[in-house]
Every structure is written in structure tokens, then in C-alpha cells.
Amino acid sequence: MPKRQDLKSILIIGAGPIVIGQACEFDYSGAQACTALREEWYRVILVNSNPATIMTDPKMADATYIEPIEWRTVEKIIEKEKPDALLPTMGGQTALNCALDLERHGVLKKYNVEMIGAKKEAIDKAEDRDLFREAMLKIGLDMPKAAVAHNMEQAHAVQETVGFPTVIRPSFTMGGSGGGIAYNKEEFVEICERGLDLSPTNELLIEESILGWKEFEMEVVRDSKDNCIIICSIENLDPMGIHTGDSITVAPAQTLTDKEYQVMRNASLAVLREIGIDTGGSNVQFALNPEDGRLTIIEMNPRVSRSSALASKATGFPIARVAAKLAIGYTLDELDNEITNGKTPASFEPSIDYVVTKIPRFDFEKFPNADDRLTTQMKSVGEVMAIGSTFQESLQKALRGLETDKVGLDPIVDLRADDARNKIRSECISARGERIFYLADAFRLGMSVEEVFDLSKVDPWFLAQIQGIVSTELQINGTNVTDIDADKMFALKRKGFSDARLAQLFCCSESSVRERRHTLNIKPVFKRVDSCAAEFDTQTAYLYSTYQLECESNPTDKKKIMILGGGPNHIGQGIEFDYCCVHASLALREDGFETIMINCNPETVSTDYDISDRLYFEPLTLEDVLAVIEVENPDGIIVHYGGQTPLKLAKALEKSGANIIGTNPDAIDLAEDRERFSKMLQELELKQPLNGTARSLEQAQDIADAIGFPLVVRPSYVLGGRAMEIVYDKDSLKRYMHTTVQVSNDSPILLDSFLDHAIEVDIDAICDGEDVVIGGIMQHIEQAGIHSGDSACSLPPYSLASDVLDEMRAQVVAMAKKLNVVGLMNTQLAYQDGEIYIIEVNPRASRTVPFVSKAIGVPLANIAARVMSGVSLKAQNFTKEIIPKHFSVKEAVFPFNKFLGVDPILGPEMRSTGEVMGIGKDFASAFDKAQLAAGDRAPENGKVFVSLRRLDRNELIDLGKKLSAQGFSLVSTRSNRDMLNEAGLACEVINKVSEGSPHIVDMIKNDDIDLIINSIEDTQGVTDAAAIRCQALVHKVPFTTTVAAAFAMLDGLKANNKLTITKLQSLHS
Amino acid sequence: MSQAALLALEDGKIFHGKSIGANGETLGEVVFNTSITGYQEILTDPSYAQQIVALTYPHIGNTGTNPVDEESNKVHTAGLIIRDLPLAVSNWRSNMSLGAYLRLNHIVAISDIDTRALTCHIRTQGALKGCIITGDDIDQEAAIANAQSFVGLKNMDLAQVVSTAQSYEFNQGSYSLEKTKFNKLDAKFKVVVYDYGVKKNILRMLVDRGCDLTIVNAQTPVEAILAMNPDGVFLSNGPGDPEPCDYAIKSIQTLLEKDVPLFGICLGHQLLSLAVGATTQKMKFGHHGANHTVQDLHTKQVMITSQNHGFSVSEDNIPNDLEVTHRSLFDNSIQGISVVNKKAFGFQGHPEASPGPHDMSGLFDTFIKKMSE
Secondary structure: OOOOOOOOEEEEEOOOOOEOOEOOHHHHHHHHHHHHHHHOOOEEEEEOOOOOOOOOOOOOOOEEEOOOOOHHHHHHHHHHHOOOEEEOOOOHHHHHHHHHHHHHOOHHHHOOOEEOOOOHHHHHHHHOHHHHHHHHHHOOOOOOOEEEEOOHHHHHHHHHHHOOOEEEEEOOOHHHOOOEEEOOHHHHHHHHHHHHHHOOOOOEEEEEOOOOOEEEEEEEEEOOOOOEEEEEEEEEOOOOOOOHHHOOEEEOOOOOOHHHHHHHHHHHHHHHHHHOOOOEEEEEEEEEOOOOOOEEEEEEEOOOOHHHHHHHHHHOOOHHHHHHHHHOOOOHHHOEOHHHOOOOEOOOOOEOOOEEEEEEEOOHHHOOOOOOOOOOOOOOOEEEEEEEOOHHHHHHHHHHHOOOOOOOOOOOOOOOOOOHHHHHHHHHHOOOOOHHHHHHHHHHOOOOHHHHHHHHOOOHHHHHHHHHHHHHHHHHOOOOHHHOOHHHHHHHHHOOOOHHHHHHHHOOOHHHHHHHHHHOOOOOEEEEOOOEOOOOOOOOEEEEEEOOOOOOOOOOOOOEEEEEOOOOOEOOEOHHHHHHHHHHHHHHHHOOOEEEEEEOOOOOOOOOOOOOOEEEEOOOOHHHHHHHHHHHOOOEEEOOOOOHHHHHHHHHHHHOOOOEOOOOHHHHHHHHOHHHHHHHHHHHOOOOOOEEEEOOHHHHHHHHHHHOOOEEEEEOOOOOOOOOEEEOOHHHHHHHHHHHOOOOOOOOEEEEEOOOOOEEEEEEEEEEOOOEEEEEEEEEOOOOOOOOOOOOEEEOOOOOOHHHHHHHHHHHHHHHHHOOOEEEEEEEEEEEOOEEEEEEEEOOOOOOHHHHHHHHOOOHHHHHHHHHOOOOOOOOOOOOOOOOOOEEEEEEEOOHHHOOOOOOOOOOOOOOOEEEEEEEOOHHHHHHHHHHHHOOOOOOOEEEEEEOOHHHHHHHHHHHHHHHHHOEEEEEOHHHHHHHHHOOOOEEEOEOHHHOOOEHHHHHHOOOOOEEEEOOOOHHHHHHHHHHHHHHHHOOOOEEOOHHHHHHHHHHHHHHHHOOOOOHHHHOO | OOOEEEEEEOOOOEEEEEEOOOOOEEEEEEEEEOOOOOHHHHHOOHHHEOEEEEEOOOEOOOOOEOHHHOOOOOOOEOEEEOOEOOOOOOOOOOOEOHHHHHHHOOOEEEEOOOHHHHHHHHHHHOOEEEEEEEOOOOOHHHHHHHHHOOOOOOOOOOHHHHOOOOOEEEOOOOEEOOOOEEOOOOOOEEEEEEEOOOOHHHHHHHHHOOEEEEEEEOOOOHHHHHHOOOOEEEEOOOOOOOOOOHHHHHHHHHHHHOOOOEEEEOHHHHHHHHHHOOOEEEEEEEEEEEEEEEEEOOOOOEEEEEEEEEEEEOOOOOOOOEEEEEEEOOOOOEEEEEEOOOOEEEEOOEOOOOOOOOOOOHHHHHHHHHHHO
């Protein structure tokens, strides 16, 4: 069937901010959908609150709304744009839920909007546990014993029928949020209560435990003529009980015979047909009992998912793109498989001739009190994918691509320790993020595959592979690298050992291994991902390295630029950097360069094979990048766009003779090296907070004596404020130096005077060596001391005087010139008592680049990439700072609801996973929208608990008055209450926790508090207030820990009644 | 340490690897198969007689072998080429590793081969004569000469080589993973199967649909068949070139004259086409895989099919009473035919799957329908 002519315009809903369970894979799917529909001449309307996405680039849609994904706001967009259809399957659970809300509230009917891709009935049937179970039993598929409960009474009744351990899954939550496995009554009650609360329909599925069963996924695509294809099968190395997002997964499935595979294939197709997924991609999950092959269905996602992104990258089949085309009426046979240059239609099943391994990336270090046991609730923040000729090769490539300082299956347990065996056993049984390393250590300890299987339930096939790697390591351990001959070296590399891991085993340097390897002429070849196992001759340059006979890279002799991507997402390094890399590639392609992308993050747009001329899906380690450089010999390399990941390689790449274009790596080093940087600031006569660098506790104490407390302390060379803290006294400093960081000469500790109550500012600028143009000045809402990535900010600044801003501009220009910046530069400044302080400078793409670009209507990453390739700012006609008339506010989004029990206080260590943008005529309305989009907008009235630290008390009265005027009634502790009463404000009093019950936490637990404003003094205050914040999180009471944010929130509430929507394209025209 | 092995191709290309099967040497036509699953079914498929199969998926042997997944009573492939034989077997049904199974069946096989490079080579050069030799210090020139000495498949009638010597009855239905046994059903139709190299799953799927089967030798005179008064005759798959099988073509012509319902798969489909007057041709490297997209020209429905053929029905001189019913969307080649005004039809791919998707299983129902008419 050709495309539908009755539709003219289509609304796509994005996934909103990056959160755990919903990451940039939905930028990938949304961007593909936009492109696919516009190619067919449909008018595409897009809503997504996340500015850091490629899909919200003004060129991607006809009408782009960076607005909250919330049905009332989306209704306004529908009212204005009058779309014929809504495509809800590209934006994860967020988009599906929003679409269902629109349907439920009659909006779609009112404006005559048709849901395409998935109908309401199908979504309900797939997501409602009861309906799904009924449907599966109807088509004769097995499911674990289970029943649905809507309250605790029902929950207990169900539990008795299924026994312990019990699996609890709340309905309609993202990434399995709020779910878990209970081993006893107490845990059961806790998880159920939380789940009932989190589920928008107050619904739980309580089921028989099939923990330890093998877990499989099938990625299925179906069209309106009932043509069905399987894109990819995926086997989870971690068995049932661990969320698939937190599992190591392997494609294709390894341990199924054809008979079993076809049963699963037939079941997948039957599921799609029964659920009624008429067009598009879905994901079906299965569990299989390893003892007798009993197969049960776990769930299905009636939409493009994280696994579809993985399957797309694993096979080269663009699922989102095809799903979008099917939604508008095409059938699979009418679409080309583009990776084979249209030689085959999309109606086939990809065959792959390599092994793909995905490993999740965790960031538990950021949430010290979080339960880091892996369960059915997803906790990982990113993932890495690797392609290899064998499982061992792909596993080891993925491990080194993770960027957790592992270069392979590095040992993590001291095997000589008394408790080594117990430690390993317990880590194999109850998995945490690093279980794979414990599995390896178990073999190092001499355990058998059977023993390790009994503990971990990881399939023996995978265990034998891991054991194989370990036994190879034991064979070569301690060998002199020069005794390794070509055959041996080839055999080792074929198993995926990195030069770095071999160096550890040979007790030599990584470069000596590389030298030896090159002497023996053992080098990787590059093979193509072509979706057809080489059956057809294809031209698409989607490549991976491996140690085999023949190289298929066929590099061209065009003028080419290589862009190093950002690797796996983690806190501090997310989608923003992928956005920048994609822009660099697109801009330079437009200018006639051949662009080459290297990245290993399957969730990204940059790893789409058609974004760059050539894509190398490779870990971003020195070894792997050098290998690509050797084959491609690019004219220039961009290391400044992928965050810290490629920057770490800059010096070594330069040393090896690679031509790094843009800002010189030495300038990056200068900016990061505190001592060199201070010297530069002195030369420029710029101020920075008093500071020092300590290499020992004694030095640190001396510095503290000299500059006084409070101090910001952190190790040098960190991203996202890792291990950064504010210390208020000598004891805290001592504790920090002892416990938090291992002081070594390699990474000294930086101590800065903490500028309390200062206003923090971020400035992005571009310099071409001659001119400097300010991209944007962002004023933070939270005061200095909160990590810039976690702070809300406003562009333009909302309260700084123009002469202060001018002075800041001048300082930025001076530094950019001094550093010889060619490209982007980000500066963080603080303004305190009439003085400007430079906090830090990063001469590279920053997290704020996409936000600024959207706010000012100019793609900074694009312009700066051209600058790096030699085109001046003048030549690009970008010579003047753009100060928009509207306000844009960026707000951070946090994963605290996944880590209950972790204090959600903001501090110098970054903990947000994503961001949203609010656009408004003035600061207040923009701020309000950002809050709405972030999902933590304050209620308009009710009971507010106010408790301010002494430093903020002078603002208490003003705040109290504004709160009262807005219609809030005040509750406070004694000292605050007294001040408020004195000022004539009515205020209820409540005990501090330390004063005994009934206290404030009781009030929160009883749902008597609607809003909390609580700023805290120091570490002691933090401990006291933590209970308040933790309970606030559980009971979903909005809270703020800074006075600045409280005022901004009040301004926003006032603006709220005149909520408007703004089309991005009309904003800058 | 396992022994070394070497793969030599007629054009002089040499691949070094490890021996993972029996010792010795083997000759055959080297083809590649892109199916990810089903190596045991492939090894035991009689259609692979005198072919050395290279599997493109790297890990072959993960699930070991078991007695149920055999498509015939022995391994028919002349040899096996893979990239990696895994360290462990993992499957609840497995009772023997692939390596042991190959040795037991005296099959020479080689691993640690850059199978993708080999596939690219065959893709450009076409299927090549080849030779696997195990052992150290193999004379490469001799190996190449050996490869060249293979007679090839063109004009080779292999159907009579693999066909059953004795007629036999078969009443075992499909294997049920749930019940872990073969289904059994009451028979309603008497069907004679011309065995040109039949796969067991074809027989099982016929039994599933109520057929009482007699499997006969490929050269059984048609009179003997007619004397059995069958409701239908099934023309099986099989190896080699269809054209030299004149005995089969003649028998089929007689069956067509009597309008006995006929269903041909693969070689059977080609023989049926030849019987009506079409011609066949040797393909460059054939179709061997489980992901081939085939369209039903009437319903426009697209099916993912299992394929294994090196010859195909030619587009030239298609007689008027042959209707093309299915085509490959990979290369537009003829995939299904029916004989005008007769209850006879054929399919080039493998509706019985095993290995591969079950999308085409409806063709067996069509056969039953034709017998019921």
C-alpha cells in the first residue's frame, strides 16, 4: 500500500529529559521518525522538552515545540497546529503515557486526531497486566503465575498463591520504576507500597519468581498487511531477575537451537497480532527454563524501545525509520533496506555474522547510600556496545569501551585475602554492576563452570567463554612480551585482549605491547555491518575492527575529518555531547569533507550509519582510535566535542602524529592544570577564588589555614564534579582527604575558597583565533556551590546588571585569546559582592551548547566545527552575540526516585541525568514551564514548610510574605517561626526531628505538607534535613534547598496562569 | 591442541584453520549459508550432498547436537567451514558436542576461518570447488589441484545417490518441544513421496496434516506409484542438477497427465517445472539462508523463507501452462509455480523450514486442499 494521502500533518511526541530507563535512544528514534516522515512530505509537528536532542533542532521538524510533555500543554499545541495524526511510539513511555492522557481527556476526539503506529486499545492491551495476561493465555502462550493487585490486601492474597521470592511490577512505569523482588514479608510490603504509589493506575503485578531463567528478547516489525519480520534476537547474559536495561546482553541469541528459536519467533509474531500492533516495531521478552525449555512470555513494549535502538545498531536495520514509514501506510516490501543500497527490500530478516555485546554503565559512586543490587528496576545510566568476530572479542571490546578504568576482565578481588572466596560467591549470587568481573575472579580462584553457574545462573555457554579468557590470561601471565610470536599474538588479539590488558599481564607498558604487535605485523582489519552477512555487496561504511584475514574498510582519498564521540552515557556526560558530535559531522559533510565518526554508544544519533560518511563502532580507547587513524589517515581529528572521553586521548593522539584540529590539546591542559591556569589568570589580571593544590593532608591543612573555610575540594581532572565536596571545617577536610580520595601525585587535590551566596554564571563562546563571539550568558538560579550541571539557569541572565555582564564578556574574550582557542569555550564565573571570579574554563564543547543554541537560534556546535576546519566566524557571518528577547530556562532532572534512601540534596557533585528547557516571555514564565517539564512544579497553594539556614535568614521575611501572598499557609521550626511572627506573618510551629514526634517528617508522611523550602548550613545540617528530603521524595512533595530557587518558583507560580506555547521556528525568525 | 587444517579453492585461494571434525580430506562445492540457527539440520539435509558448507554466523556448535534435530539419518554435507567452535555446549536437549558429532559421522571440518572473507569471495566468484585437508605441512599446490579435480554439480544427478533404496512408511508428526515427543495423527490421505533426498521435517509436516506416507526411491516407475492409487504425490527436495533426472521428469509428466495432486519442494519444484517444459539453470552462488523474502504474487503477502538451492527455474521459455506464483524479493527469481488446470504446484524454498521460519507452512495445507478437491 502506498502512503496515506488523507494525512497531511503528524504530531510526534518526544521522550522528554534523559532519565534512567529513558535515555538518548529516543532522540535516535525521534530524529529518524522526523526525517522519515518529512521525506514523504508530511508536515511534522514535534514536542519535546529536552533541548539537548537532535530531534528538537529547528531543521528537523516543520514546527518544533520545546514544551512540557504534559497533556494540557500538548492540547494547546494540537489546538494551534491541528495535526491529522499523532505518532506516539517514538518517545518511549513518556510519549505513550501522554498520548493515552490526550485520548482519555477526549483531546484527540475533539480535534479529530488519529493515533497512528499504535492504537489506544493495543497500548492498553500491551501495558495493562491483566489484559496482557488474558491475551497471552488466549493465544496459548505460557506466563509466570501472577495476578494483579490494586491495594495491599489484594497484594497479600496474591503473594500467598505465588510464594517467595515474589516479583513486583508496577504498571505503566518507566524502566520498571518502583518494581523489585521481595524475599520476605517486610520487603514485600515496602516494594508494594512504593509500587502502588508510583503506578499511575495504582496497579501492581505480583508474580511467580522465575529468577535465574534464561532471558531473551525479540525485536519485531509488522506492517498493515500483516507482514512480520524479526530484526534481531537478543540473549541476556544476566538471567531473569535483573532488568534487561541493567543486563549484559548479546545479539544474536546464542543458546537456542533452530527449533527453539522458531517457537520463540512464532510466539513473537502471535503476540503482535493478538495485541494488535498493526504497524511498527515492538519488543517481546521471554524467559526460558534452562532445565526443561519451558518458555514463558514476560512482557512486550508496543513501541520503539531501548532494545530496538540496540537491535538497530546491532544489525544496521533502522527500526525507527521503518516503523515511521509503516505508520503512514507503507508495507515492508515497498521499503528499501538502505544499508544494502536498496538491493534488498526492508521485508527480510537481518542475518549477522558477528557478535554484539552490550554492557550497562552504572554510576552508583554518585549515590553512596543507594541500594546497588541489580533488580527488576533499572538503575544504569548508560550503555556501551561492541561488535566482534567472537563473543570473547566483543565482550572485551565492550569492557574497555565502558570507561570505568577497566581494560578487559581486570581482577577486582585480592585472591589472597581471607574472605576472597566468600566475597566472590556473594557477588556472583546477588549481582551488582560489576558482577562480570567477579565471575572472572571466580575462575581465577579455580571455581568450575558448574559452581559459578549454581551461584549466578549465568548460562554455562557464557561462563565457559569467560573462563576461556581467564585461563588464557593465566597461561601468558608474566611472559616477556618479546617472547610472544606472531601466531600467539594473533590468537590473543582474536580473543579481544586489549594492548592495555596484555601490558598488565606481560608487566610492561601498553606501548611496548603495541610496538611488539606492530613488529609482528598483527593489526586489526575492519569488517562491515551490512544486515546480510555479506550475501550482497554493499557500499555502506558501517565498520568494526576485528582480528581476521581480510580488511573491508576501503578508505577513500577524500579530504576527511574524524570526530571522536562521547562513549557510554554517564552522569556528567550525556546526550549534549552526542548532539555536538552530530552537528560537527553534518556541518563538515555539508562543506564537502568526508566525515568519520568513532563511537560505541548504541543509544545515540551519532552511531546512525547515515549521519557520517563512515562510522566506526569502536571503543574510544587509544588503541582502538589509533587503529582507525592508521587505516583512514584523516586530515583532521576533532576531540573537543565528545566530552572528557576523547579529551583524555588528545595528548597521546597528538604525540602519535595525529592532526588534532581546533584548540590545541595543550590549551586544554593549561585550562585543566590548576597551577598553569592560575598563572594565566594572574597575567590577565583576573580573579579566581583563593585556592591551592595539595598533594598531602598536611599541605591541604596549610592551604586551609591560609585561605579559610568553607572550601570546595576536589581531585583535578574530573568531570561532573566527581568526588567534589564543600568542607566547612578541619575535621571534614581531614575526613575528605582520608576517605574520599586517595591522594597521589598523579591526581592532586584542588582546594578553592567557597564563594558562599555568589551568583554563578556560565558563558559559551566561539573563538576562531581572531574574533570571539559570545554564544550565550546563563545565570544560574542556584547559588555557586551547586554543580553547574545540576543548577537551573536562565538565558539571558535575569538579575545581573549590564555592566557586570559586559565585564564578564571582556574577561571571556581575553581568556579565549590568551588560550588561542579555535572552536568552543565554556567559562564558569561567580559574582559576589561586586567582584567577578573565574571558577573554571573549558576550551571545548560544553553541556550547555545545545541549550544555548536552541535559545539563541544559532547552532553553535555547527559553527564551531566549521571554525575548527578553518572557516572564520566572519566568513560564517556570525560576528555578534545574540541576545534573545524571550527567556529560556534550563532545569536539571534527577534520578533520585530510582535511588530511594539517597539524600536528594544538591551539591558540587553532579547527579542529574538530564535537562529540560522552558521558554517564556519573561524569566518567571520560562522558569515555571521548565519546572512543569521537569515534573516538579510546586502546587499553587497549600501548606509550605519553610526552614532557612542562618545565612539566608535575612531573606526569610521577604520569602514568607511572598508565600503568604501566593496563598500558602506557613509551617516552620521555632527559630524561623519566631522571626516570621515578629514580622506579622502567621506561622504554624512544628518540631525538628531531633525534638521528637510529632515532627516535620511525621507531617510529610501524613501528607500534610504541600511544599518544602529548606536551605541548610553545613554537613551537620545536611544530615538533619536529609530525612525531610528523603520523605519528601517518597511522598512526592516538591522541595527546594535554595532560597534563590524558592523565589524563582514563586515568580513562576504567578506567571503560571498565562501559560503559552512557543514554536521554536517562529522564535528566531 | 587440535590439528591444523587447510581449505583450498579451485581458483588457488587458501585458508588456514583448525580441524574440528574427522581427519582426512574432503572435496565438494563450497557454498555459504547465512542462517544463524540450525547447523545440525543443515548438516543432515540431503540437499547438501557433495557441498562443503561455510556458515556465516561465527559461533557454530553452541547448542551441541541431539537426535531430534536431524533431517535425515546421516550427515550429507561433504564438509563444514566455520569461524569458531565454542568452548562449551549449552542446551537442555543436547547430548553430544558438534565436534564429537562430526567425528562420529566422519565429516571433515575446519574452524578459525575468516568466513566473511570467504563469503565475499564466493559472492564475487560464484560457488567454487574446494577441498579441506587436515594435518600439518600440507602441500598447498596439491590441495588446490585436488579441489580442481572435483567434478562439480552441473549435470550431476545426485538424487538417485541419496534416495532411499527401499520404500518405507512414515507416520511421525512434528516434534513438540512442550511434550518432548513427536505428534501422532490419524491419516486421511495416502501420499507417495518421491525421495530425491527428502528432509524429515517435510514428512512430519505431511503427517501432521493427516497423510499416510510411503516414501519411494527416486527411480520407482510411475506405474508402481499409480498402482498404489495415492491421493497425492509429493516431489521432494534433493541435491544436484535437476536436468539429468530424466526418469523423474518422465514420471512427473505421467502423473500430470493423470492429474494426480502434486507438490514439489526445491528439486521437486524444479523437476515439476522441467516436466511442464520449463528449463533450469545453475545459479552463481545460489540461495542458502533463512532470511529470504518471498512474495505471493496473488495476495502480495511477504514471507520470510528458508532457502537452499544452487539451481533455479529459468525465466526463459516459461511454458504457457506454468504460472509463476511466488518470486524472491532479493533477486526476483522464480520461487513458486503452479501448473495451469492441474492440481500441481511447487515451491523453490523450504516451507518445511528446519532450519528457518515457518511462514510458508501454509503450502502444505494447500496440498491437502488439492487432494480434498
